[in-house]
Amino acid sequence: APGIVVVGAGQAGFQVAASLREGGYKGPLTLVGDEPALPYQRPPLSKAYLAGKTDAEGLALRPASFFSDHGISRRGPDRAEGIDRAGRRLLLAGGDALPYEHLVLAAGSRNRPLPVQGADLAGVHQLRGLADADALKAALTAAPRIVVVGAGFIGLEFAAVAAGRGLDVTVVEAAGRPMARAVSPETAAFFQAAQEGLGVRFALAAGVTALRGRDGRVQAVILADGRELTADLVVVGIGVLPNAEIAAAAGLSVGDGVRVDPFLATSDPAVSAIGDCARFPSPHAHGLTEDGTVRIESVQNAIDQGRCLAARLLGQPAAYTALPWFWSDQGPHKLQIAGLSAPGDASVVRGEGSAFSVFRFRGGRLSAVESVNRAGDHMIARRLLGAGTPLTPEQAGDPGFDIKALAM
Ligand code: FAD
Structure with missing residues (x-):
């Protein structure tokens, strides 16, 4: 039998594989990932790892031996490039085609690019993966003046770490307050004051119109009101886009994420989607979105959806109803x-x-x-x-x- 193939060796991909084995699944199980590291936790990338309080080994969800001991084969770094649904094969950029009985899409999300001139200058960073965190950590040592574009969780966690190291940090945000989509005005005001207490400055209700550089390196962030913020380093954290392209190209239903039913199945019963890349109906979304579906970027959601899907694949289907929860550490x-x-x-x-x-x-x-x-x-x-x-x-x-x- 061709077994189960998982696209994405991150939090959700790891969890569905681990839960399948834990639940007694005996068939072939393959995790395809495009990052070189063992499956790892991302939250510390903007917290303890960035602050130098844990190393790459400390981020790994399990040591390499776990995967060999449990018969979970890791393919990569390689990218899934297409799905041959009629032939039930996953097509890899490296040229291989992996046959599947069931395909799990757990490809996560990627950072939304800053759509202005200069966004590709040297010194402009993002923070999603281990490679980003390593590049950022190295750059921090030579960057006294930092501008963070986007006052979301990751931008603010980064700002707190950088300010804690005595660096000069300004956070630019298009909305009128930090974390505007995610938290109340009361919570936002508390964290803004706390960040200011660490020395962080805010430019709120401020649009970035361009990044200016010299000799290919960023030097300043230009705001819509004409202000210029000097910057040796810019960190862009303006949200994410779900990795749903291969699903869309294969004709699966997508729309801000791979659309799944309450059981996390896509419009093709042989394909499921979980984690950051999946848009699902949630009983906790009452009145939140028109169609009652959400896409959630959190460790809780990745883990609980991995478990829920594993149970279904093991013959115990249940709708996904887990309560969403989340955390953020700032200073x-x-x-x-x-x-x-x-x-x-x-x-x-x-x-x-x-x-x-x-x-x-x-x-x-x-x-x-x-x-x-x-x-x-x-x-x-x-x-x-x-x-x-x-x-x-x-x-x-x-x-x-x-x-x-x-x-x-
Ligand atoms: P990921 O863990 O991102 O894994 C997806 C994997 O698939 C990646 O390795 C990706 O490279 C790979 N991939 C993508 N496309 C392909 C392809 N075509 N072929 C092969 N591989 C592919 N959540 C919290 O709850 N609390 C926090 O404090 C928190 N902090 C965070 C801090 C940072 C810096 C970041 C980046 C995220 C944070 N999150 C936090 C969010 C949380 O880490 C994610 O929601 C979670 O990792 C989602 O799991 P996932 O498996 O869906 O995606």
């Missing part, structure tokens, strides 16, 4: 989010100072909880949202109301 502060919020959701704050949670409500219903340095609240929120236990804004706003008891 000394830890942000944890449970659920899915929309920018217009109402906020109710519990706690104060540098330890608080923002309960978000959409249509009167709890949509998400953002906890800042309040890990206990995060765990309670995961229980509440996971079980669908109703909580009113009045209860959330009453310091005397025992939310923990409600969650138990």
Whole structure:
């Protein structure tokens, strides 16, 4: 039998393979990846790894022996270039064609390019993979003035590390506040102040019109209002694009990601998609998107979808309903989010100072909880949202109301 072939040896690809073996799958299992390293965790790339607190070995999800011991064959670095659906073969850039019984697309996402002149100058970096992190780490030693384009999680985590090393950091953001799509105004304001406390400057509601260089190296970031920010190094973090091209070329249903059903199957039952590249219907997306589907870029989602798909391939199908949760570490502060919020959701704050949670409500219903340095609240929120236990804004706003008891 041709077995199961997985495109992408990242968090989701690794998980589906590991869970298949754990669940007793005995057939051939191949992970195709285009990066040279063993499957690894990305979160530390903008945190501990960048700060020099862990090395590449510390990022690996498992040592090489795990893959040989479990009969998981790793192909690569090689790129999947096409899918021959009629012949059930995955076509690799290296020239091979791998037959499959079931194909898993776990190709992740890539950084959205900055669409301005000068974006290809030397000294302009991004941060997605280990190679990016190594290049950035090396460049940091000779770059006193840094401009980060995009105040998303990765840009801000990087900014905190760079500022912590005494470098001069300015964050440019098109929206009026940091993390505007992902967190409440309250949480955004806290992290902006915390970053400013580390010495980071912000240029908000600011569009980048060009990067200017000299002798091929970046020197300045030009803003729409005419300001010029001197820069020895620019880090671009303006979101990602799902790696869905080979799915689209093979005629699978795509649209901001590979479209899958509640069981994570694509429009071809012999092909599934998981992780950053997959767009799926979520019971936690109520009122968030028109069609109730989302695409989530998080470790939780990659792991839980890997497990859910492995169970189906082992004969125990279940719809994917796992509660989304996420974290971001910026300087000394830890942000944890449970659920899915929309920018217009109402906020109710519990706690104060540098330890608080923002309960978000959409249509009167709890949509998400953002906890800042309040890990206990995060765990309670995961229980509440996971079980669908109703909580009113009045209860959330009453310091005397025992939310923990409600969650138990
Ligand atoms: P990936 O882990 O990206 O793996 C996809 C793999 O497929 C990659 O190796 C890619 O090169 C490969 N690939 C792509 N196309 C092909 C092809 N055609 N052929 C072969 N291989 C291919 N999430 C959190 O929850 N918390 C965090 O704090 C956090 N921090 C992050 C910090 C950084 C710097 C980054 C980049 C991400 C962070 N994330 C975080 C997001 C999280 O890492 C991702 O959501 C997760 O890795 C997604 O898993 P995945 O398997 O879908 O994709």
